[in-house]
Amino acid sequence: xxxxxxxxxxxxxxxxxxxxxxxxxxxxxxxxxxxxxxxxxxxxxxxxxxxxxxxxxxxxxxxxxxxxxxxxxxxxxxxxxxxxxxxxxxxxxxxxxxxxxxxxxxxxxxxxxxxxxxxxxxxxxxxxxxxxxxxxxxxxxxxxxxxxxxxxxxxxxxxxxxxxxxxxxxxxxxxxxxxxxxxxxxxxxxxxxxxxxxxxxxxxxxxxxxxxxxxxxxxxxxxxxxxxxxxxxxxxxxxxxxxxxxxxxxxxxxxxxxxxxxxxxxxxxxxxxxxxxxxxxxxxxxxxxxxxxxxxxxxxxxxxxxxxxxxxxxxxxxxxxxxxxxxxxxxxxxxxxxxxxxxxxxxxxxxxxxxxxxxxxxxxxxxxxxxxxxxxxxxxxxxxxxxxxxxxxxxxxxxxxxxxxxxxxxxxxxxxxxxxxxxxx
Numbered sequence: 001x002x003x004x005x006x007x008x009x010x011x012x013x014x015x016x017x018x019x020x021x022x023x024x025x026x027x028x029x030x031x032x033x034x035x036x037x038x039x040x041x042x043x044x045x046x047x048x049x050x051x052x053x054x055x056x057x058x059x060x061x062x063x064x065x066x067x068x069x070x071x072x073x074x075x076x077x078x079x080x081x082x083x084x085x086x087x088x089x090x091x092x093x094x095x096x097x098x099x100x101x102x103x104x105x106x107x108x109x110x111x112x113x114x115x116x117x118x119x120x121x122x123x124x125x126x127x128x129x130x131x132x133x134x135x136x137x138x139x140x141x142x143x144x145x146x147x148x149x150x151x152x153x154x155x156x157x158x159x160x161x162x163x164x165x166x167x168x169x170x171x172x173x174x175x176x177x178x179x180x181x182x183x184x185x186x187x188x189x190x191x192x193x194x195x196x197x198x199x200x201x202x203x204x205x206x207x208x209x210x211x212x213x214x215x216x217x218x219x220x221x222x223x224x225x226x227x228x229x230x231x232x233x234x235x236x237x238x239x240x241x242x243x244x245x246x247x248x249x250x251x252x253x254x255x256x257x258x259x260x261x262x263x264x265x266x267x268x269x270x271x272x273x274x275x276x277x278x279x280x281x282x283x284x285x286x287x288x289x290x291x292x293x294x295x296x297x298x299x300x301x302x303x304x305x306x307x308x309x310x311x312x313x314x315x316x317x318x319x320x321x322x323x324x325x326x327x328x329x330x331x332x333x334x335x336x337x338x339x340x341x342x343x344x345x346x347x348x349x350x351x352x353x354x355x356x357x358x359x360x361x362x363x364x365x366x367x368x369x370x371x372x373x374x375x376x377x378x379x380x381x382x383x384x385x386x387x388x389x390x391x392x393x394x395x396x397x398x399x400x401x402x403x404x405x406x407x408x409x410x411x412x413x414x415x416x417x418x419x420x421x422x423x424x425x
Contacts, residue, residue, distance in 0.1 A: 024049055024057045024334070026197075026311075026411040033407045035310065035414070036352070039339035047323035055082050056322075056333040061346035061365070063322050064312075064335040069370035073314040073333075074107050080315045081330035089201070102258045103375065104195075111371065117247050118255055118375065121236035127378045130173060134386045137168055142394045149423035154401035157419040158272050161391065166267035166383055170259055173379075175232025176221065187214040188260040195261060195412050197311075211257075218253040263376040269308030269415030270299075270384045276419060277305050278392060279400050281354045288356055288389055289396045298356040299384040304347075304364035305354050308380075310338040310414045312368055337365045338414070397424040 022041040025031065031038060042049055042059040049057040058064050067073065077083060103115055141161050148155055171181050190210035193199050199207065222238065229235040237252055247255070278285040288298050312335045320327045327333065341364045344351045350358075367374035374380070392398065401420035408417045 021045065022049075024051050024059075024336070032409050032411060032414055035338060036342060039336060039342060040352075042336070043339060043343060048325045048327075051334075053082065056325075056327055056331060057336065058322070058333060059336045059339040059343075060323075061340040061343040064337065064340040064365055065369055067314050067320075067322065067333060067335055068312065068365070068368055068372070070314070070320065072316075072318045073320070074317050075105055075111075075314065075372060076107050077105070077315070077332075079107075079317055079330065080332040082332055102254045104258065104262065104372070108371070113245065114247070114251060114255075115371075115375065116242060117240045117245065118237065120240045120242070121233055122375060124378055126173075126233065126236070127382060130169065130379070131382060131386065133172065134165075134169055134383055135390075137165055138386050138390050141165060142390060145423055146394065149395065152422065152424070154420040154422055157275060157391075157421055158268065158416050159418065161387070162268045162271035162275070162416075162419070165271070165387055166264045166380075167260075169379070169383060170264050173232065174234045174256060174259065175225070175230050176234070180217070184214070184217070184260070186210070187217075188257070188264065191257060192261050192265050192410075192413060196410055197412065214257060215253050218256055219249060222249055222252050259376065262374070263379065265413050265415070266308040266374070266376075267380045267383050269413060270303060270380055271387050272416040272419055273306040273308060273414075274299070274302035274384065274388050275391065276400075276405060276416060277302060277354055278388070279398065279421070284354050284356050285392055286396075289392050292389065294356050295385050295389045296381075297358070297361055299381055299388065300361040300364060301354065301356050301358050302384070302388065303366040303381075304341045304358070304361050307338045307341050307364070307366040308415060309366060309368070309374075309412060310336065311412050312337055312372075335365075337368070340365050395423045398422065399424070 022038070022045050024042060025038070026035070028038065039059055042057070047058075047060055047063060049059065051057055058067060103111060103118070106114060141164060145155060145160060167181070167185055171178075171184070176184060187210040190206050191214060193203055193207050194211075222234070225234050225238055229239065234252075234256065237247060237255060240247060278288065288294055314333050314335070316327050316329050316331045316333065318329050322333075340346070342351045346363075347358075355361075367377040367380075399422050401422050405419045406417040408415050
């Protein structure tokens with residue numbers, strides 16, 4: 001897999017003293033546990049940065065927003081001339097070169113065609129119809145947790161709540177066979193690493209093996225759905241048509257995998273990161289418990305405060321002017337979404353504070369922007385609005401069971417691996 005312009009060489013360039021320039025280094029010790037101090041140092045240093053390989057890094061809101069919406073940029077890595085591509089064994093190199101072309105990695109007109117077909121099935125109305133079922137699932141999961149609360153033993157909110165909720169929602173929405181969901185869950189978790197910028201050979205091989213099994217399974221499910229359509233998203237994707245154009249089998253399976261990886265994992269991070277933020281800001285936790293009118297804005301503020309997706313990227317296909325710097329064609333430019341959401345020049349002196357009543361919280365860039373704005377943002381927000389407020393109101397005396405919850409170590413889809421809490425009801 002390409003390193004998305006970030007390689008371990010970045011670690012060698014990290015500043016050793018405060019006098020040296022700050023370098024974006026996602027491999028620094030502790031970075032994936034808390035990247036925000038490094039982000040603040042980058043913002044204080046300037047508007048456009050270079051990593052040790054000379055590639056541009058944007059850390060302020062205005063530049064990130066501008067680039068994400070800028071016509072004439074690309075998400076197809078083959079257009080970049082400044083990527084240092086890792087040397088891979090021949091079989092993995094072939095996989096990296098021929099990996100699926102998803103919405104995340106397609107430019108117009110291919111992106112326009114595919115997104116239009118997928119959007120015709122993934123409608124706001126279809127998502128809103130799920131609200132009642134999401135609420136039922138939340139209640140069922142909270143009931144299970146409440147049975148354990150009396151014992152006083154810590155429970156892991158990621159394993160018991162944040163992960164199973166969106167996984168069940170997307171599986172039911174797609175109409176995936178219930179008997180196979182544990183296996184699909186295992187495959188999709190391995191394949192999530194495909195979005196990360198750096199993987200060692202062992203991780204790549206596990207990911208490739210999981211992908212082969214997942215794709216083979218999806219081909220069978222898609223074939224069955226073609227013959228037995230139902231009122232579900234996968235059947236709607238199969239039926240989606242515009243001027244005689246339909247999604248191919250390869251496009252269908254890539255879209256399903258993307259929904260599991262990009263859609264499901266980001267919602268896990270929203271629920272997990274958001275709950276941790278509330279537990280660390282007790283005044284805001286209690287504010288949400290007491291005031292249901294905050295629910296919608298609270299979810300946007302949690303998304304802003306600790307973004308489930310930390311990094312995006314664009315490749316210039318023409319000369320671009322950003323913050324007074326001319327960037328030539330073929331340059332790989334990183335947008336630090338997590339940093340932009342804490343930018344003092346956009347959010348003011350309270351940018352690092354959690355404020356569930358923050359005006360304009362929904363202007364965050366956690367779902368990206370422009371033509372690649374997250375297709376599943378409405379579903380993620382719906383699940384967040386149903387899950388987080390219900391959790392804190394069911395367990396208003398909930399407390400962290402550890403000072404150091406375990407993070408997943410990811411750079412892009414940064415979230416918690418576990419979140420042990422005590423749930424005194």
